Amino acid sequence: KMRGKGGRMYGNLMAMLTIMKGIPLAYNTDMSEDKEQVYDSMDTLQASLRIMAPMIEKMVILAENTRAAAARGFSNATDMADYLVRKGIPFREAHHIVGSAVNYCIKHKKMLEELTMEEFSTFDNKIEKDIYESISLEACIKARMSYGGTGPDAVKKQIEIAKSLLK
Template identity: 40%
Template sequence: MKLPQSKKTLVSLAEQNVTTIMPGYTHLQHAQPISYGHYLMAYYQMLKRDKERFEFNQVHTDVSPLGAAALAGTTFPIDRQFTANELGFASVYANSLDAVSDRDFALEFLSNSAILMMHLSRFCEELSMWVSHEFQYLELSDAYTTGSSIMPQKKKPGYGGTDSRKEWSRLRAFNGLTSTMKSLPLAYNKDLQEDKEGVFDTVKTVLPALKVFNGMLQTVHVNKERMQQATENDFSNATELADYLAAKGVPFREAHGIVGQLVLKGIQTHQNLQDMSLETLQQAAPQIEADVYHDLQSDVAVERRHSEGGTGFDQVKAQIAAAKEALS
């Protein structure tokens, strides 16, 4: 698996964008500003778990069935541990029936591959938005885009196997073998011959997909100014104002309502929270003072998220340092 290269590329790109600010989304709506490096490290964590799953899968695959014979073992005086060692296996099946009928190792591989492809597909679906005219957060290299048959201006992401169609095909392979296995009695049945095609095809799909994914990441251009601007003409700092009021002693439930009314006023008057006058803010909550404008800045909002695993710059740097140590 070429997961380590992709993880290294994600970490490298994250390290370059610790202080790059972008909108964080829930329900595809602006929620709170976050570090783009933090966003990338979320996908690093996904790939890290993918690698761990494949490593555990190897434990279940590295088991010798030799000596199980048809299902009951053999009368010949063989040394199964010796043959396993000679063939490079770490252990032997403890039960001859299980040895003949087990395909868990193949199911695990297909399941792990489906999850991995889901992660790549998820990243690429978001990438399709980030490179669109409406967002323009990122720009892909021409090497990873395609044109249109009739529209000269089009520059479409060409993921080469990391899209949802390929992810769905891996899921079908897993579901297909699961459906084959679920009704089979012990021990051997000819249906078990169907275990190989999906596995081989999955290898042919996943390895190139990882190569394309890694190359695409290495050549992506990040429009840092565009990302930051997207957090300065919205209300993603509303939570900062609610937290500010809570720190002043206002119960958060009340603070939530106060800020909600200010957001409504901002929508009606075409003003962002940070653009409202201090008088307007104080009419809603007299506890607000001039220092609130500092807290309402998007980069300050990100930097202050110091909780472990949060989007604060120091926390993102800590995530990157831990990842680099693990990768080394």
């Protein structure tokens, strides 16, 4: 049900953007059409918060399941490309190398961090043992330091902001 509410909110956003597109800077009668979306979005948000708040209070986070889910897929592929760029490889070439490595992994049912140095060396000779440090889950999380990122400092900042808004 909550995913459906998200779709409804996006629908209201698109309706609002369409209404507002191309109108002059001053008030326009087209703006009278925005009320339905605004009020519906407010009602939807309030209903969603009433549902979500008790759920979040009772939610139990299973660290191992969370870690396993985060490690699935190739979310560390970008970090491998960043590693290659730090080694002096142009990004376009790094992107191609990572794509080849991911395709190899898919074909051989492996994750990037499971490749041996021998396998890594088939993609580029600049890849060294320090690749494992760069593509570990922990390194990938810490590398995202921008606003809203997953790095510990970025998360702490977001928590501080959220707490200040709740006061």
